[in-house]
Amino acid sequence: MIQDLRDYIAALEKEGELHRVTTEVDWNLELCHVSKVNEEQKGPALLYENVKDYDIPVFTSAFTTPKRLAICLEQDTSLSMSKLSKKWMELTTKKMIPPEIVSHPKVMENVITGDDVNVEMFPAPWFYPEDGGRFIGTAVYLVTKDPETGWTNLGTYRMQILGKNVVGVQIIKGKHADFMLKQYEAMGKKMPAAAVIGCDPVLFLCSSTLVSAQTDEYDVAGSLRQAPVPVFESDLTGLKLPATAEVILEGYIDPKVLMDEGPFGEYTGYYSGNKGKEWPKPALQIERILHRNDPILWSTTVGKPINDIHMIQSLNRTATLWYDLETMRVPGIESVYIPPESCGRFWGIVSVRQKYPGHSNQVGNAVIASTTGHYGMKGVITVDHDIDADDWDRIMWALSTRFDPKRSAQIIDRGRSTPLDPGLPIEARDVTSRIILDACTPFEWQNKPNEIFMDRGVLTKVSERWADYGLGETSPVADMIDRLTKPESK
Structure with missing residues (x-):
């Protein structure tokens, strides 16, 4: 120990x-x-x-x-x-x-x-x-x-x-x-x-x-x-x-x-x-x-990301934000992440399994009202449950294909800031604005876009033959199959 x-x-x-x-x-x-x-x-x-x-x-x-x-x-x-x-x-x-x-x-x-x-x-x-x-x-x-x-x-x-x-x-x-x-x-x-x-x-x-x-x-x-x-x-x-x-x-x-x-x-x-x-x-x-x-x-170097301080803040603020959302009884939370690249505090990302219209927006507002998110956080990104909160590739995809600036962006004028925020003038760092970027497909849409998925049976065959392709002895398919195939085909 x-x-x-x-x-x-x-x-x-x-x-x-x-x-x-x-x-x-x-x-x-x-x-x-x-x-x-x-x-x-x-x-x-x-x-x-x-x-x-x-x-x-x-x-x-x-x-x-x-x-x-x-x-x-x-x-x-x-x-x-x-x-x-x-x-x-x-x-x-x-x-x-x-x-x-x-x-x-x-x-x-x-x-x-x-x-x-x-x-x-x-x-x-x-x-x-x-x-x-x-x-x-x-x-x-x-x-x-x-x-x-x-x-x-x-x-x-x-x-x-x-x-x-x-x-x-x-x-x-x-x-x-x-x-x-x-x-x-x-x-x-x-x-x-x-x-x-x-x-x-x-x-x-x-x-x-x-x-x-x-x-x-x-x-x-x-x-x-x-x-x-x-x-x-x-x-x-x-x-x-x-x-x-x-x-x-x-x-x-x-x-x-x-x-x-x-x-x-x-x-x-x-x-x-x-x-x-x-x-x-x-x-x-x-x-x-x-x-x-x-x-x-x-000692720790501090300075520009990523170093000890950013990793620490990412870890513990992600954990406390997840705790906040759990104790606030916000349903459907799949994963949470405050990236070290955001200095471990300025942006939060939450993956949510939507259960009703407006659910993903509720999550974004809950984040900035939480003990963790109310102080210094500038932005929240919400994504659907099929995307992990720390999967930057899929997050950018969601912001590109499930996000509409007029519908999906919400600006909150006043929130608690930190005096260390260089994005604000030095004489006015008590208050910051916030933005919620809802990168989820709206729950209430009846006609949702037809997303591309792979065939589970063929993927299973690919996994079994992975070594035959000369791409390595261990197949990566097992860790990817749920993400690449239709949920209802599980």
Whole structure:
């Protein structure tokens, strides 16, 4: 069972999905550039064992293929992103499993306090040429707690080194940590907070997931692992923190202290955080650093698709959207997909088995009204049940042959946006428009177009003779026969 980052790295290596870089690599741009080129080639996860000026390794490219995400979730490595997300949905619709308090957490093997606190002891990369500095927090999550209910939130927010004991934290307005920070501000108190780097990778996946308020991501991770997450109660902040983390930066965020940070090459493929043009950000004042012996720094390149962040957002947002539609009791959902090419958030695709007139349009509207789809999503494509939501070839075919712009497109003027959307002017990113593209043949049409299908009997014969054609020993027909023949001929 995978319980920490080291287990995951070992699992990747066993599956031939890890490459160890032993030559010296500079943390200043070079490390990111090597990783990004590797990711563009669908290369393996990388463990940099010789980072210039440091003896701490850096791990990147953890999730850039569906296979590596499946390894993380301990699922069948042949599953597509959509089917892997369905597994996530099925596990998280069962009983949530709360964390378990343990003693002697491994992350407390080293405790650094006082003047010795210095985040530059870690090889935080400088990623892109116009970044504002080194970012220690990309594969990171912030642990905070609701002062009234005790709800613990894990949220992924980028973190730039602003001093030896301070990191900027980009907590976007409306995020759960923002809710909590406002509560502490009203109480006239600082907010206890801890940045976690390196952990059971499922915790990082959950921290970047759109989970409903008052739901602990520890519980979601427990349901995915089917086992409680081992945590300990901090004697400094009172927070529940992961026992097997590699590094924890622990301290407080003062709601009254805001600092400029950035720019940073974001997951949209554009820089954000331009000083003087965007809002100042909260900052984590670090009172102590906890780390395991021989720690590993986990990082991700961010930038243009496709990298870890886009794959993570595609996986968990697809899963939570599927969960939303299930719990909204929208009938007929066959498959769901939020593509990593859309930065893992801006477009959603749903395959639906229509049962009544207007059904496919109901699905599109349900998506943008859901917990997952209401924030930042710009467009929804609905397709009939004979097309998988992640089959781009057939989706484009449906948009070409089952779609009429006047009948099938619906624009919604106002929806919640993200301040990181470069498609909107920087001074007006609170609200975005949305579009629903209904690429389904209308249910109520009596005279539907006559679609081409193959003969099932002949296809069966072709499958049996596949090797005779010299096209390989294994016939692909079995996986295609239902899609290529008439449904009523099954």
